[in-house]
Amino acid sequence: MIIGGGPAGYVAAERAGHKGLNVILFEKKSMGGVCLNEGCIPTKTLLYSAKTYENALHGDKYGIFAENVRFDFGKIVARKNKVVRKLVAGVKSKMKENNVTVVEGEAIILGRSEKGVEVNCNGESYLAKNLLICTGSEASVPPIPGLAEAGDVILTNREILELKEQPATLVVIGGGVIGMEFASFYNSLGTKVTVIEMLPEILGGLDFEVSAMLRDIYTKKGIEFHLNAKVVRVDGNTVVFEKDGNTETIQGEKILLSVGRRAVVKGYGLENLNIEMTRGGIKVDEKMSTNVPGVFAAGDVTGFSLLAHTASREGEVVVNNLTGRNDIMRYNAIPGVVYTNPEVAGVGETEESAKAKGIPYKVIKLAMSYAGRFVAENEGGNGLCKVLVGEKHGEVIGVHMLGNPSSEIIYGVCMAIEQEMTVKELQEVVFPHPTVSEIFKETIFSI
Numbered sequence: 001m002i003i004g005g006g007p008a009g010y011v012a013a014e015r016a017g018h019k020g021l022n023v024i025l026f027e028k029k030s031m032g033g034v035c036l037n038e039g040c041i042p043t044k045t046l047l048y049s050a051k052t053y054e055n056a057l058h059g060d061k062y063g064i065f066a067e068n069v070r071f072d073f074g075k076i077v078a079r080k081n082k083v084v085r086k087l088v089a090g091v092k093s094k095m096k097e098n099n100v101t102v103v104e105g106e107a108i109i110l111g112r113s114e115k116g117v118e119v120n121c122n123g124e125s126y127l128a129k130n131l132l133i134c135t136g137s138e139a140s141v142p143p144i145p146g147l148a149e150a151g152d153v154i155l156t157n158r159e160i161l162e163l164k165e166q167p168a169t170l171v172v173i174g175g176g177v178i179g180m181e182f183a184s185f186y187n188s189l190g191t192k193v194t195v196i197e198m199l200p201e202i203l204g205g206l207d208f209e210v211s212a213m214l215r216d217i218y219t220k221k222g223i224e225f226h227l228n229a230k231v232v233r234v235d236g237n238t239v240v241f242e243k244d245g246n247t248e249t250i251q252g253e254k255i256l257l258s259v260g261r262r263a264v265v266k267g268y269g270l271e272n273l274n275i276e277m278t279r280g281g282i283k284v285d286e287k288m289s290t291n292v293p294g295v296f297a298a299g300d301v302t303g304f305s306l307l308a309h310t311a312s313r314e315g316e317v318v319v320n321n322l323t324g325r326n327d328i329m330r331y332n333a334i335p336g337v338v339y340t341n342p343e344v345a346g347v348g349e350t351e352e353s354a355k356a357k358g359i360p361y362k363v364i365k366l367a368m369s370y371a372g373r374f375v376a377e378n379e380g381g382n383g384l385c386k387v388l389v390g391e392k393h394g395e396v397i398g399v400h401m402l403g404n405p406s407s408e409i410i411y412g413v414c415m416a417i418e419q420e421m422t423v424k425e426l427q428e429v430v431f432p433h434p435t436v437s438e439i440f441k442e443t444i445f446s447i
Contacts, residue, residue, distance in 0.1 A: 001119055001126060002026070003107045003268065004134030006033020007308040008299030010091050012132055012315030017098030019323045024128070025100055026107035026121050031091045032084075033136050034300075035308040038158045041087055043181050044339055045080040046161075050188035051341050061379040071189060073166045080161070109269035117273075117294060130294045132318055133282060134311070135268060137261040137300035144173075146234035147257075153237045155256045157182075163254070167191055171239050171252030173231055175202035177338050179258030180214075184340040187223050194224040194250050196231055196241055206336060207350045207400035210384060214344055214402060226250075263303040279303040286328040288318045310334050333417040337407045342383055345406035348398030348417045349388055360391040361398075366443045368403035373434040378404060385439045389447065394422045399440065409437045423447060 002009045005027035013025045030037045049071070056069045095102050105122040109131070112118070117131040139156035141147065147154055155163075157178050170186050172179045175197035187193045195202065202225070203211040215225055229243040238251050263281035276283045276291040281303020288296045296318045299311030313329065320327035338344040354361045368374045368383035383403025390397050399413040416426055423444045431438045 001107075001117065001128040001130070002132045002134060003109075003119070004033065004136055004299070004301075005031045005091070005102070006134055006136050006299060006311065007035050008136075008301075008311035008315040009033070009132070009134035010095065011312040012134070012298065012319050013100045014094050014098050015316055015319040016322070017095070017100045019319065021319075021323065023098075023100045024103060024126060025095065026103050026105065026119070028104070028106040030088055031095070031102070032088050033134075034138075035311075036087055036091065037084060038161060039178075040308050042080045042084055042161050043157075043178075043185070045083045046076060046185050047181060047339050047341070049076045049079065050185045054188050054341060073189070074164070077164070107268060109272050111269075111272045112292060112294065130296065130322060132315070133270070133290075133295070133297040133301055134299045134315065135264040135301045137263050137303075137306055139257065140260045140262045141257060142231075142259050144231055144234055146236075150234050150236055150255065153253075153255055154234070155254055157256075157258065160254070160256055167253040169252045170194070170254050170256060171196065171250055172256045172258055173239065174256075174258035174260070175199075175225070175227075176204065176258060176260065177336075179256065180218075181339055182256055182258070183223055184218070187218065187221055188341065192222070192224075194226070194252065196226045196229045196239065196250070198228070198230055200228055202227070203338060203344070205350075206338070206344065207346055207386060207398075208352055210344055210346065210386065210400045210402045213384060214338070214340060214342070217342065218340070224250075261300065261306055263301045265301065287321050288314050288329060305331055305334055307334065307336070330418070333414045335410045335414050337410065339407065342378075342381065342403050343406040344400075344402050345410040346398070346400035347410055347414050348396070350398060350400065351388065354388060354397065359397065361388045362391055362447075363388055364443055364447045366439060366446055368401075368436070368439055370442045371434070371436050371439040374403060374436045374439065376434070377436075385443045387440070387443050389423055389444075393420075394424060395420050396423065396426065396444075401439075403436070403439075405436060409440065412437060413440060 002013050002025045013023050016023045053071050056066050103121050107119050107121040110118040116127050116129045119126045169192045172183050172195045175195045183193045183195055201211050202215050229241045231241045233240045238249050240249050273292050282297040282301050284297050284302055288298050298314035300306045317327045317329045335347040365386040386400045388398035396416050431441050
């Protein structure tokens with residue numbers, strides 16, 4: 001049995017069904033989970049519309065001239081909804097193809113006995129030898145005074161996707177990945193965007209240098225940033241924050257809360273299993289097993305790596321071990337991507353994490369303009385490819401990029417880090433020319 005039809009749940013269900021297991025999956029909302037319905041896919045669809053609009057506006061840089069370039073916000077949103085419906089249908093089709101029984105409804109865990117784990121859904125009881133919990137995460141709502149009274153001025157990633165009209169001004173509380181992607185989208189369409197971040201830099205956890213470069217780019221595009229700023233209250237559509245010992249205010253037609261996410265661990269009977277918890281989520285080992293025999297957890301509910309691709313891999317680890325393949329979850333090569341324009345992508349150690357862990361390393365980096373394809377397709381733009389190499393063995397331990405299309409390149413680096421490849425070994429790999437991916441090879445040859 002699987003509770004939750006997000007990237008962890010539906011991928012695990014597909015793999016398990018394909019390998020011949022009897023699988024039942026419970027989903028109380030829509031197949032695909034937050035990622036497909038309220039996160040990854042809808043935001044990327046919106047961002048692609050914004051990128052297309054920007055390209056049309058600035059086509060003159062490439063010798064292409066267009067008059068009266070405009071956009072229809074309603075059609076952008078309608079296309080987003082169409083894409084989501086299509087992909088949800090695709091997930092449902094995959095479940096059917098792999099003989100997965102999908103039950104739409106809210107599953108409640110009743111407990112575990114010698115017979116297995118029992119779950120109730122829609123008034124009917126189900127019993128299985130194994131249970132995989134994939135209930136995901138939800139937007140964190142900090143205890144900021146005035147939030148409740150502000151009403152529909154306040155948005156999370158869910159409500160902002162349902163807006164029917166473009167706000168003239170938007171204040172984003174939190175400069176993480178979600179906050180920056182929505183800031184990017186609305187900035188491209190002409191909304192006045194302000195980002196308030198508690199930390200010294202946006203995109204905490206990513207490479208500090210690359211994050212600062214992206215912020216500089218968006219500052220020039222018109223986004224106003226307040227770093228080291230703590231929001232103390234909200235008065236209607238006014239955000240009050242403290243910065244450098246002073247109290248400042250900023251107004252926004254809408255205010256987006258983007259201060260992180262928390263694992264969903266309440267409301268479905270988890271307490272009936274006496275599951276051990278950690279970091280606000282379910283504690284698991286390297287095989288995604290909990291402390292309760294026959295009960296596993298994968299995805300955001302573990303409170304660890306809250307990314308869709310991490311969730312899918314964790315679900316696969318569970319299924320592999322249940323079907324005779326010894327497998328463990330590794331987190332040393334999990335890529336992170338920010339789908340702004342330009343994109344940011346990184347994997348492995350950052351300079352900050354390497355220093356914190358005491359890992360000796362050296363840095364090699366090149367501007368993205370060293371790749372001919374990048375110059376051909378990014379007139380007037382630049383970026384960075386930054387490679388961290390272990391000093392002892394010469395292996396690549398981290399790569400961080402700023403520039404399009406970093407999201408499509410980073411997977412190759414993930415494989416290199418996963419296989420512990422050295423710079424010398426990677427220098428012997430043939431890259432296609434001309435591609436932007438060549439920037440990685442150019443960078444490691446500059447060592």
